[in-house]
Amino acid sequence: MTNKDYNTCVSKYSDDVYRFVVYSGMDRESAKDIVQDAFLSLWQNHANIDFSKSKSYLFSTAYKLVCSSFRHLDVEKRYAKDVQMNSSINIEDSYESRECLYAMLENIPEVQKSALILKDIEGYSYKEIANILKLSIQQVEVYIFRARVALKKRAMENNLV
Amino acid sequence: MTKIDINNYELYFLRYIEDRLSAKERAEVEAFLAEHPELQEVMDLYDPAFTLTKDDDLVFADKDLLTHAKPVKVLPMWVKYSSVAAVALLLLLIGGLWLQRGDAVESVIVAKNQGNADTILDESIVDKPVLLAENERKPILEPAENIVDNSFKANESKAVATADETESDIEEEDNVTDVNNIMNVIDDNSTVEYYAENVVEDTPQKQDDETDETVVIEIYSDALAEIVGDDMEEIAEATAEKAEDNVDDEPVVIEEYSYALAIYVVDVNSDYQYNTDRYDTGLAEYAIVDKREEVKEMFAQFSEMTSTLFKRRKEKAEKELMAFANILVAEYNNTKEKINYYIAENVNK
Structure with missing residues (x-):
């Protein structure tokens, strides 16, 4: 290059x-x-x-x-952030609110979150994501599945859907 | 592909939803769900429409900081060599400083005043066989003519008072017209007294603001010397551009340091300025005598930060170094005050 x-x-x-x-x-x-x-x-x-x-x-x-x-x-800092987020999500934010959606991403494991972002935002294929994150394709698929399920679950818990 | 089971059902669920399974595999997934109805909820929670969307307003605004500079140009020889000479000198200066760790050592102070043939030598020190072993201590400073002569020979040996030198050797240097103060600091009092008696009165004085600036420039130059090894050409190029065009580009730290170096190079090639510089250098050295480790660490950090070549990091580095330089300047001024006080109390009486 x-x-x-x-x-x-x-x-x-x-x-x-x-x-x-x-x-x-x-x-x-x-x-x-x-x-x-x-x-x-x-x-x-x-x-x-x-x-x-x-x-x-x-x-x-x-x-x-x-x-x-x-x-x-710092672990405590992250924990404090999580608590704050849990309480602040219970608001009237619309389901479409990107900020709110990304706020919910916070508690999703890093690898799942990254895989989901690369898939949704960047439009990468599972294979490309596997290459970027140094995972197998199957792992990527499972992580994305889990991330999206977790996201929906959290949205439901917070009455966002 | 293996069959769906309790350990891999998520993978099959995803492929089922995305319609990437054969008819047989789909049937297997449906059979699996019939066996594990509690997992139907998991399947239902996966909503392909529940996706993240790009926020186009979220952009990286500082792209210009990431764009890399143009390739290095070929330099005029004088620029290269004068920079090399200056860097060699500066490395020697800072190296000499760091060699002087905090342990108690005898000092060797040899000084000659410009236009004054009297050798000013601390008798008590000369009486003791404490002149330097070459591999142990080197003087921080060297005669002006050596610098001028060697400015195109980066690795020439420096004027070193070795163990072989005798008093007569030192006296032979009486004819040297510039101040030749080779200073290793032992403790506050001896240094202050030394300066008060031997250097201060006969050294051309500069305005306070000028001397402060010189100290800062020298500190920066030393810092530059630390990083210059890897980026010699680039820095020299920046120096050349700055010196030749005098263009007020957007401030780039590395160029500023190079410019400072360029000023320093010019300064040390002038006898008058050189004498003054050496006075300032001596004071600056004295000011940082107890801070060598801190200085070393600071330069290491500075070097690391500036190596990123990114403006934001460089600005951060510059800020930190500048703050530290200010501390040194304050120490320097404090030392000067002490010397002046000593003169007022002792020498002028």
Whole structure:
């Protein structure tokens, strides 16, 4: 991949990677850092990465960084966030409210959430998601199934559907 | 493909809903559900319409920070070499500082004043055989002419007071016209006294704001020296562009540091400025004498952060380093005050 290709990646994919990270539950400032780090990694390896694989590389890197960030999050902080979210979902938000939907994503395991985001938002195939998340296709299918079921279940519990 | 069972039913449910099963497999799923009616609820909870949608308003606004800079251009030789020389000098300076760990050591202070043939030498120190073993301690500073001469020879050996040097060796340097203060700091008092007696009075003074700026520039230059190894050409290019075009581009930290380095290079090639710089350098060294580990850590962090080449990180790095530099400048001013006080109390009487 050339310098020009790299810069094309920036203009084409940075929004997508940023959205992926934010939907994964990172705050926006941390999401910016993760996007920067993902692109830094792409830049450092751009000579060895084919342009056609750059987007999956970025998502794959961002996913690892998100998981790593969550591992470092204080457990109590996350717990407090969960409690707050549980109580705040019981409101009159409409089912269509994206914010509310993404808020419900918070409690879904990271891998399931990422698989669902890649499927719904980015339109990746199960095979592509498997490649990005380093899972088998069957695992991806199961995770997406579980994520969507969990999402619907939570929406029902909170009278959102 | 294996048959549906209690461990893999989710996979089959998904494929069933998405209509990706053969007629036989569909029949197997239906038979399985008949056996496990409690799982029908799970099947029903999977709603393909319950999907996430893209929020087009959520965008990464700082794309320009990710776009990588243009390729490095070929540089004029003088730019490359003067930068190399400056970096070598700066590395020597900072290396010399870090070599001086906190353990008690004897100091060697040799100084000559510009335009004054009298060698100013601390007798008590000369009497003791404490001149430096070459591999142990190196002087922080070197004569101006050495710097000028060696500015195109990055790796030339520096003026080092070795164990083989004698008093006569040192006296031979009396004719050197610039201030030749090789300073290793032992403790506050000896250094302050040394400066008060030997350097301060005869060293050309600068305005306070100028000296402060010089200290900061030198600190930055040292920081630059730390990171310069990997990005020499890029930094040198930035220096060249900045120096030649004097273009007020959007501030890019690495260029600013390069510019600071360029100023420093010019400064050390001027005798007058060099003397003044050395005075300031000595004070700056003194100011950070108890902070070497902190400085080292700061530079390491700085190096790591600036290596990202991203503006936001660089700004963060710059802020932290600037804050630290301010502390050092404050220490420097404090030291200067102590020296002035000492002069007022002792020397002028």
